[in-house]
Amino acid sequence: MKDAQPQAIYLADYQVPDFLIDKTELLFQLDPEQTRVATTLRMRRNPKSEASDAPLILNGQDMLLEQVTLNGRVLSGDEYSADDQYLTIHQPGDDFVLETVVVINPAANTSLEGLYKSRTMFCTQCEAEGFRKITYYLDRPDVLSEFVTRIEADKSEFPVLLSNGNRIDAGELEQGRHFAVWHDPFRKPAYLFALVAGTLSVVEDTFTTCSGRQVDLKIFVEEKDLDKCDHAMMSLKNSMRWDEEVYGREYDLDIFMIVAVDDFNMGAMENKGLNIFNTSCVLAKPETTTDAGFQRVEGVVAHEYFHNWSGNRVTCRDWFQLSLKEGFTVFRDAEFSADMNSATVKRVEDVSLLRTMQFAEDGGPMAHPVRPPSFIEISNFYTLTIYEKGAEVVRMIHTLLGQKTFRKGSDLYFDRHDGEAATIEDFVAAMEQASGRDLTQFKLWYSQAGTPELHVSDSYDEAAQQYRLVIEQRCPDTPEASAEEKLPMHIPVAIGLLGDAGNLAIHLQGALPDTETPDNTHRVLELTEARQEFVFNQLPEKPVPALLRGFSAPVKLHYDYSRDELMRLMSAEDDGFCRWDAAQQLAVEVIYDAMQAWRDHQEFVVDARLVQAYRSVLSDKSLDKAMVSLMLQLPSEAYLSELADSIDVEAIHFGRREVRRQIAEALKFELSEAYAENNPETVYKASAEQIAQRSLKNVCLSYLLLLDESIGINLAQQQFSQANNMTDTIAALHGLLGADPHKAQDLADQALANFYQRWQQEALVVNQWLMAQAICSLPDGVARVEKLMSHEAFDLKNPNKVRSLIGAFCNNNAINFHIESGEGYRFLADQIITLNKLNPQIAARLVTPLTKWRKYDAARQQLMKNELERIRSTEELSKDVFEVVTKSL
Ligand code: PHE
Numbered sequence: 067m068k069d070a071q072p073q074a075i076y077l078a079d080y081q082v083p084d085f086l087i088d089k090t091e092l093l094f095q096l097d098p099e100q101t102r103v104a105t106t107l108r109m110r111r112n113p114k115s116e117a118s119d120a121p122l123i124l125n126g127q128d129m130l131l132e133q134v135t136l137n138g139r140v141l142s143g144d145e146y147s148a149d150d151q152y153l154t155i156h157q158p159g160d161d162f163v164l165e166t167v168v169v170i171n172p173a174a175n176t177s178l179e180g181l182y183k184s185r186t187m188f189c190t191q192c193e194a195e196g197f198r199k200i201t202y203y204l205d206r207p208d209v210l211s212e213f214v215t216r217i218e219a220d221k222s223e224f225p226v227l228l229s230n231g232n233r234i235d236a237g238e239l240e241q242g243r244h245f246a247v248w249h250d251p252f253r254k255p256a257y258l259f260a261l262v263a264g265t266l267s268v269v270e271d272t273f274t275t276c277s278g279r280q281v282d283l284k285i286f287v288e289e290k291d292l293d294k295c296d297h298a299m300m301s302l303k304n305s306m307r308w309d310e311e312v313y314g315r316e317y318d319l320d321i322f323m324i325v326a327v328d329d330f331n332m333g334a335m336e337n338k339g340l341n342i343f344n345t346s347c348v349l350a351k352p353e354t355t356t357d358a359g360f361q362r363v364e365g366v367v368a369h370e371y372f373h374n375w376s377g378n379r380v381t382c383r384d385w386f387q388l389s390l391k392e393g394f395t396v397f398r399d400a401e402f403s404a405d406m407n408s409a410t411v412k413r414v415e416d417v418s419l420l421r422t423m424q425f426a427e428d429g430g431p432m433a434h435p436v437r438p439p440s441f442i443e444i445s446n447f448y449t450l451t452i453y454e455k456g457a458e459v460v461r462m463i464h465t466l467l468g469q470k471t472f473r474k475g476s477d478l479y480f481d482r483h484d485g486e487a488a489t490i491e492d493f494v495a496a497m498e499q500a501s502g503r504d505l506t507q508f509k510l511w512y513s514q515a516g517t518p519e520l521h522v523s524d525s526y527d528e529a530a531q532q533y534r535l536v537i538e539q540r541c542p543d544t545p546e547a548s549a550e551e552k553l554p555m556h557i558p559v560a561i562g563l564l565g566d567a568g569n570l571a572i573h574l575q576g577a578l579p580d581t582e583t584p585d586n587t588h589r590v591l592e593l594t595e596a597r598q599e600f601v602f603n604q605l606p607e608k609p610v611p612a613l614l615r616g617f618s619a620p621v622k623l624h625y626d627y628s629r630d631e632l633m634r635l636m637s638a639e640d641d642g643f644c645r646w647d648a649a650q651q652l653a654v655e656v657i658y659d660a661m662q663a664w665r666d667h668q669e670f671v672v673d674a675r676l677v678q679a680y681r682s683v684l685s686d687k688s689l690d691k692a693m694v695s696l697m698l699q700l701p702s703e704a705y706l707s708e709l710a711d712s713i714d715v716e717a718i719h720f721g722r723r724e725v726r727r728q729i730a731e732a733l734k735f736e737l738s739e740a741y742a743e744n745n746p747e748t749v750y751k752a753s754a755e756q757i758a759q760r761s762l763k764n765v766c767l768s769y770l771l772l773l774d775e776s777i778g779i780n781l782a783q784q785q786f787s788q789a790n791n792m793t794d795t796i797a798a799l800h801g802l803l804g805a806d807p808h809k810a811q812d813l814a815d816q817a818l819a820n821f822y823q824r825w826q827q828e829a830l831v832v833n834q835w836l837m838a839q840a841i842c843s844l845p846d847g848v849a850r851v852e853k854l855m856s857h858e859a860f861d862l863k864n865p866n867k868v869r870s871l872i873g874a875f876c877n878n879n880a881i882n883f884h885i886e887s888g889e890g891y892r893f894l895a896d897q898i899i900t901l902n903k904l905n906p907q908i909a910a911r912l913v914t915p916l917t918k919w920r921k922y923d924a925a926r927q928q929l930m931k932n933e934l935e936r937i938r939s940t941e942e943l944s945k946d947v948f949e950v951v952t953k954s955l
């Protein structure tokens with residue numbers, strides 16, 4: 067049994083549960099090595115189940131069963147059976163009380179799933195299937211139950227005892243122990259259960275809801291982190307208000323708690339009334355946290371809070387529906403962040419992530435639809451496709467329906483399914499009913515994997531003043547279906563038409579004028595066929611089309627812009643995303659030129675138009691600084707790799723670098739000036755305005771560091787020693803580490819030592835120190851990282867450290883990770899093999915860079931495959947790693 071190959075499970079096999087759990091009572095007697103869990107379940111047969119005499123099969127793993135009691139009678143060994151996955155009660159009856167007592171070992175639980183210890187604290191993580199490591203249960207999201215949880219623990223070591231809902235009792239016990247009892251009035255699936263016990267300090271506030279109820283807000287942290295909670299608290303209150311205003315959703319309990327833990331596999335978890343957060347997603351203060359860190363805290367706090375409705379009040383029927391809660395909630399938190407900060411910047415950041423990482427996933431061996439038809443290990447499906455592409459699919463519905471109708475649809479969805487476990491079908495049905503539209507074809511977005519490619523061509527008839535756009539769509543092969551099997555999708559393509567003096571009015575043939583924009587210069591074209599023609603009348607000149615405004619669909623769009631047309635879009639187009647995207651496209655073309663020259667050992671000179679475009683962006687004082695900063699950043703190596711059919715690691719790295727160097731040479735003056743102008747002495751604020759300024763300044767610095775003269779190094783050194791915030795400190799550190807070692811080696815070493823000396827007590831800052839070294843592109847990266855693996859600051863059991871050092875190195879340091887000797891691959895495989903035993907989820911995630919082997923040259927392909935095979939042949943391979951490795955070979 068144990069050594070059998072892990073099996074896939076299929077959406078098509080879904081069946082309703084045979085039993086329901088009306089009430090769940092838990093008693094935890096906490097002890098690091100031997101925690102006793104006594105569970106009382108009031109159960110009955112599910113009237114909707116067809117198997118009226120089915121045995122009761124409960125999930126349970128890694129536990130010692132002490133006793134089973136049915137309706138008060140202790141069961142004998144032949145009345146039940148237990149193996150390493152299930153407890154089966156052969157004849158439970160129709161309506162009964164089942165009691166079990168099990169013993170578990172939290173201290174030995176390094177998977178960080180179930181009940182485990184993080185430093186001195188007990189905490190839980192139950193999504194997706196962690197509750198089965200706590201007690202025997204129907205561990206599936208469509209079984210909703212009322213929970214009462216009693217926690218007993220040593221009082222001096224664990225003074226704070228928390229679980230979901232309201233605390234209804236507490237008191238003293240013998241031998242220095244105490245207890246607390248929590249009751250959650252809202253029925254929920256087990257994956258939303260949480261328990262925390264430890265020595266915790268608390269920051270408190272209140273929020274008055276739209277109906278006038280007062281909610282207590284509490285953030286629990288270690289005492290040393292009490293000064294890092296303000297930003298999370300403010301973000302929480304903003305989220306609560308926003309969800310009332312934008313979605314009409316009010317918070318339901320009288321208390322909302324967040325707990326920060328150091329050891330956590332993901333960002334955070336939306337447990338009902340008791341969110342558990344990775345410290346990296348809740349703690350923030352200027353001296354220790356970068357601007358990106360502040361924004362991440364705001365976004366994740368909002369995300370988890372929004373789950374209270376999209377996920378908790380309405381949950382998922384089964385894990386194939388994961389994107390029902392995740393895609394929708396990511397869309398919600400993205401709109402929130404857009405409202406709190408710069409909407410264009412947020413959109414550009416999200417699209418960048420999608421186009422680099424999600425497109426790569428969608429084009430690789432792990433590609434899966436937003437609603438996957440099968441999986442081996444659900445933990446492997448917390449992916450960019452489920453989250454980010456899922457959010458794009460919801461955004462497209464929003465675009466097609468418009469804000470008001472979308473809101474009608476979401477109200478209907480929440481009302482209709484409140485307290486239930488729903489499906490993606492249910493969500494779309496509510497949107498259809500609210501709008502009266504047929505979304506049948508649109509639903510292909512949920513079932514077809516792969517990134518659709520759009521090819522756009524056009525023509526202009528001057529005599530008729532008519533302009534034609536022809537759009538063709540095609541979805542590429544993915545593991546579950548070939549391109550030929552795929553059907554055309556329903557794709558919203560938002561456009562504008564740019565004339566000499568600005569955006570032109572749009573008269574789409576066969577359509578009424580658009581009512582959403584007063585001046586009629588914006589249009590959402592609905593592409594539904596493989597090839598479709600759109601005709602525009604009354605056009606006095608041939609326009610430059612602005613295509614896919616706001617990135618209205620997650621597709622790859624091809625249109626043959628000339629470089630001059632891209633320059634015009636960059637300066638004159640209304641839509642900020644399209645302006646940025648034009649800059650990216652122009653830069654990509656220039657980098658391609660540089661890569662070609664690099665391969666041919668030819669002289670290369672950057673196209674003067676790119677320099678000119680950057681110069682005007684830099685000198686136009688009317689522009690939003692956040693936009694300037696974004697426009698000046700060349701497409702990343704990761705994005706260039708995603709675009710390539712076959713990745714030329716060296717050409718991308720050195721070609722791109724040469725383009726940057728020449729831009730720095732040509733714009734030395736403008737960059738220095740912009741650096742100086744945006745380096746005021748101010749009290750730090752995580753405001754959009756200040757963030758934009760710092761971002762622009764640090765982009766300028768990164769260019770200046772490429773110059774032969776030492777102006778950049780001097781600025782970086784000065785910034786490193788004078789900065790009053792982590793954004794500037796870390797930018798300077800990155801700068802010094804990446805600078806020419808002949809000039810900066812000593813400075814870089816000193817900076818690293820100073821930095822560590824200053825911050826060694828702050829785990830999250832030390833992680834940034836590890837990451838800065840991990841992504842440094844100077845030679846000998848593998849050796850540097852290996853050395854850091856044995857530094858006191860590193861700990862393989864802590865996921866944040868693994869991500870900061872190993873993850874960052876393998877994903878963001880291509881020139882070192884892909885070194886021709888293959889030592890980067892060997893290093894990674896070694897770590898995966900060790901982590902496979904300690905923490906399978908983290909191990910499986912680390913495999914990603916190796917799964918992309920098909921995109922490299924023959925020699926690297928062989929080396930990467932060898933390592934995948936070495937991992938596959940490891941003994942006791944976890945389901946998690948098994949699935950990723952076998953699917954990618
Ligand atoms: N549900 C969490 C979120 O996206 C993510 C998560 C999944 C956390 C699994 C832990 C484990 O908000």
Ligand code: ZN
Pocket residue numbers: 369373391392395
């Ligand atoms: Zn989520």
